[in-house]
Amino acid sequence: MGFIEKIYEQAKADRKTIAVPESTNEVMLKTSAKVHADGICTIVLVGDPEAVTTKASEVGADITGIRIVDPADEEYKNMLLDKYEASPKKVMGRKFVGKRIGDPVYLATLMEAVGEVDATIAGIDTTTYEFVLAANSIIGMAPGCVTASGLQILELEEFQGEKDKFIGISDGAINVEPTIEQHAGIAIASCDTFKAITGIEAKCAFLSYSTDGSGGMSAPVKKVRSAVELAQELRPDLAIDGEFQFDAAMLPRVGEKKVKRESKVAGHANVLITPDAACCNICGKAIQFSAKCKSYGPLYQGFRLPILDCSRGMDEVIAYDNIALLCVQAQAV
DSSP states (O other): OOHHHHHHHHHHHTOEEEEESOTTOHHHHHHHHHHHHHTSEEEEEESOHHHHHHHHHHHTOOOTTOEEEOTTOHHHHHHHHHHHHHOTTOOSOHHHHHHHTTSHHHHHHHHHHTTSSSEEEEOSSSOHHHHHHHHHHHTOBOTTOOOOEEEEEEEEEEETTEEEEEEEEEOSSSOSSOOHHHHHHHHHHHHHHHHHHHOSOOEEEEEOSOSTTTTOOOHHHHHHHHHHHHHHHHOTTSEEEEEEOHHHHHOHHHHHHHOOSOOSSTTTOOEEEOSSHHHHHHHHHHHHHHSSEEEEEEEEESBSSOEEEOOTTOOHHHHHHHHHHHHHHHHTO
């Protein structure tokens, strides 16, 4: 049984409820119908019931038995607002939230915040900014977490002779130029997410153009080093190291040659923390589209409860896998 097949079985073993606010999107509708029928999760579609059922009929998605929540249902929204207002974990006030939950994305995140659903998936029709803003405003951050971030997981068919190699890479989703504190937080969250999803202990490398000062002590190198030190201080139980160039992080022969000290990570990294979003986006897509591999996520981390922001070009196969992964994330909450 391969990795994603194990994820399917894990999702089925503890079936979660997933909100889908992009309920008239063809990919989301077809995938929702399939994951619901296959027992991966229980789906709740959020949107105008007539529009949803009409679109489902048009695209051939059998949504029989799937609940549809109407953003115009004032009685239901008031019930949610009452529960949210009474919650010690609420982020914003009733008036702020109430003005926004006519939008299915905001309504879905409110449903998640009060326990009506376990997670929310969007992103084909919703920008990352809009989705993150909704989640941050209503669900809020996990205790002690300074920033949200996204972890992309790449399953390489073969890497330097190693079969079925998994790599996590972060953060190309939210933090354009992370601060030292954010950078450290991204690494810690990425290690935890990687272990929860793959079952593999994280070996986390902070990437740079320099390996252990080989490129000099410029401001970017100093920043990465400071983030490494902070992450190690905050979570001494995790294998976190750097700064490393990509080859020194990933290849044993290069790691042994370039890193002249003991390191659990050099040459054996499976979680890569890039200096900024541009580097992460370029690096992740370069691997994804030039190697034989499967890509999952980005899996969002740092929020109090799980959400998943999809690529706008996502197809039904990737959507199915991502919903299963989101279910496994929700199991870990």
